[in-house]
Every structure is written in structure tokens, then in C-alpha cells.
Amino acid sequence: MSACIxxxxxxxxxxxxxxxxQTYQAYKLKEELSTWILYWILMSSIYLLEQIxxxxxxxxxxxxLLKTLYAIWLYHKKTQGTxxxxxxxxxxxxxxKDILTPFQERLEIFEQVK
Numbered sequence: 645m646s647a648c649i650x651x652x653x654x655x656x657x658x659x660x661x662x663x664x665x666q667t668y669q670a671y672k673l674k675e676e677l678s679t680w681i682l683y684w685i686l687m688s689s690i691y692l693l694e695q696i697x698x699x700x701x702x703x704x705x706x707x708x709l710l711k712t713l714y715a716i717w718l719y720h721k722k723t724q725g726t727x728x729x730x731x732x733x734x735x736x737x738x739x740x741k742d743i744l745t746p747f748q749e750r751l752e753i754f755e756q757v758k
Contacts, residue, residue: 651708651709651712652708654709654712655708655711655712655715658712658715658716659687659711659712659715659716663680663683663684663687663715663719666680666719667680667683667684679719679724679726679727680719682726682727682729682730683718683719683726686718686726686729686730687715687718690711690714
């Protein structure tokens with residue numbers, strides 16, 4: 645088996661399955677979900693970036709391993725990368741919210757008509 649398959653398997657376990665489990669446990673125990681929600685937003689952004697630049701990113705040697713280490717860095721208790729990245733991207737998230745607010749108001753109007 646090639647090393648890429650092992651990296652993909654490692655990413656599946658460390659970057660998806662474990663965070664799903666932790667998110668569910670935080671939800672079930674009524675703990676703070678903001679860290680896990682931010683984790684999923686950041687990883688969704690990575691996934692979107694991969695879809696746009698598929699062939700370029702996967703040509704980088706060790707990209708799958710770097711992506712896995714980034715995922716672990718985001719949720720690890722000692723590094724708390726989601727909080728660091730979240731504070732860096734807070735102005736971007738606020739700008740997106742400001743852009744989407746008029747659309748949300750229009751949707752609420754349609755819901756009231758029903």
C-alpha cells in the first residue's frame with residue numbers, strides 16, 4: 645500500500661471520526677460547542693479550497709499528512725488552534741454575516757407569509 649492511503653486513513657480517523665465523536669459528546673453533555681463548530685467551519689473551508697484547487701494541492705509532497713496535522717493542531721487541548729485561527733478570521737466571519745443578513749431578513753419575510 646502506498647503512503648498516501650495510510651495518510652488518508654489517518655486523516656479519516658484523526659480529522660473526521662474523532663472530531664465527530666467529540667462534537668457529539670459536547671452536544672450530549674451540553675458542553676461548549678463553539679470550539680467544535682469553529683473546527684468544522686475551518687475544515688469545511690479546507691475542503692472547499694481542495695475542491696477548487698484539487699490538482700495543485702495534491703501535488704505538494706506530504707499535503708495529506710500536513711492537513712492531518714493541521715486538523716489535530718486545531719482541536720488539541722494544548723494548542724487550541726481553533727481559538728487562535730478563529731480570532732484571526734473573526735473580521736472575515738463578521739463581514740460574511742453582514743453580507744448575508746439582508747438575505748436572512750428576506751427569508752424570514754417569506755416564512756411569515758406561509
